Amino acid sequence: MARSRTxxxxxxxxxxxxxxxxxxxxxxxxxPVDWLSLRLSPVYYGLGVPHGDGSAVVVVPGxxxxxxxxxxxxxxxxxxxxxxxxxxxxFNAECPGRLTRRLLRTVERAxxxxxxxxxxxxxxxxxxxxxxxxxxxxxxxxxxxYLGSPLQAMRAHPAVQATAAVMRAAMNAIxxxxxxxxxxxxxxxxxxDVLQSLPESVRHAAIYTQADGVVxxxxxxxxxxxxxxxxxxxxxxxxxxxxxxxxxxxxxxxVSGRK
Numbered sequence: 489m490a491r492s493r494t495x496x497x498x499x500x501x502x503x504x505x506x507x508x509x510x511x512x513x514x515x516x517x518x519x520p521v522d523w524l525s526l527r528l529s530p531v532y533y534g535l536g537v538p539h540g541d542g543s544a545v546v547v548v549p550g551x552x553x554x555x556x557x558x559x560x561x562x563x564x565x566x567x568x569x570x571x572x573x574x575x576x577x578x579f580n581a582e583c584p585g586r587l588t589r590r591l592l593r594t595v596e597r598a599x600x601x602x603x604x605x606x607x608x609x610x611x612x613x614x615x616x617x618x619x620x621x622x623x624x625x626x627x628x629x630x631x632x633x634y635l636g637s638p639l640q641a642m643r644a645h646p647a648v649q650a651t652a653a654v655m656r657a658a659m660n661a662i663x664x665x666x667x668x669x670x671x672x673x674x675x676x677x678x679x680x681d682v683l684q685s686l687p688e689s690v691r692h693a694a695i696y697t698q699a700d701g702v703v704x705x706x707x708x709x710x711x712x713x714x715x716x717x718x719x720x721x722x723x724x725x726x727x728x729x730x731x732x733x734x735x736x737x738x739x740x741x742x743v744s745g746r747k
Contacts, residue, residue: 515722516701522725523560529730532564537734538741540569543607543630544598545740548575548591550612550636558611561727568737570607573598580613584678588620595621595628605630607740611727612636612703616682626687633739634694635726640707693739695732697721 526532545565547558555562555574565572576594577587598606606629610618615637622629686692693715696708702723709716717739719731726732 511701511704511723512699513701515699516724519722519725519728522721522730523728526560526728526730526733529733531730531733531737534564534568537568537737539737540565540740542569542571542602543604544573544602545570545607545609546573546575546591546594546598546618548577548608548610548614548618549580550610550614551580553580553611553614554578558727561609561733564733570740571598571602575614577617580617584613584617584620587617588624588678591617592621592625595625599628607631607633609633609635609736610637612638612723615639616678619682619686620678622686622690622692623681623684626689629690631740632686632690632692633736634692634696634708634710635732636696636700636703636708636723637694638703638707639694639710641704691739693717695719695726695735697723697726697729 530536547555547561547565549555549558555576558574562572562574573594575591577590580587595606595608608618608621608629608631610616610632612635615632615634616639618632618634619637622632692710694708694710695717696705697720698705698718699720700708700723717735719726719729719735721729721731
């Protein structure tokens, strides 16, 4: 598997780079099982989980995704007492810096309409886009929850990396997007900015699955083990995973939780 720059901080002996593991991408074909299990779970109907306070929660799609596939999560957040917002970023295949600006407009609107700090729930790459918004405007954001986001290294299954390369070439051909968008060379500075630590005012946590077929699950964890929540299932299915929904409800409701 081709390696990309690690997101880990340099140590006295240089940058620690863990050998990459090729995720079992075939498991992603099982995501409908996660969706079906959700529909059969009481959690889907808001039973047995803490309810919200009406604050805004913005959901952000992952690479090659749009807000449409997050509709189940969006509706569920409304059922348990939050005011959900779609990200409004469009197709997540452009320069992450450009998508960050679009997401920021949505967060600004959600903050203005609710009068409260905004929570962000990001799936995969959407979690890192949400992270950059939190870094740029911590005054607007109170919480960030990652769903299978590559927190430790910007790498994924070789098939996904190949798709990203094709998308870069296609976007460059039909728009003003630079050929090096979605890479470390992009002048938007996205991959540099997300290395920064989140401010203490923004609570954060990671929900991940060891059966992830897209991202090496080791990379989907926070450095503080207390902030990690393993739920099983597929990478795609994290947005339909009843166990992930249960954990998410607890994280959103735990206003006294750790940073």
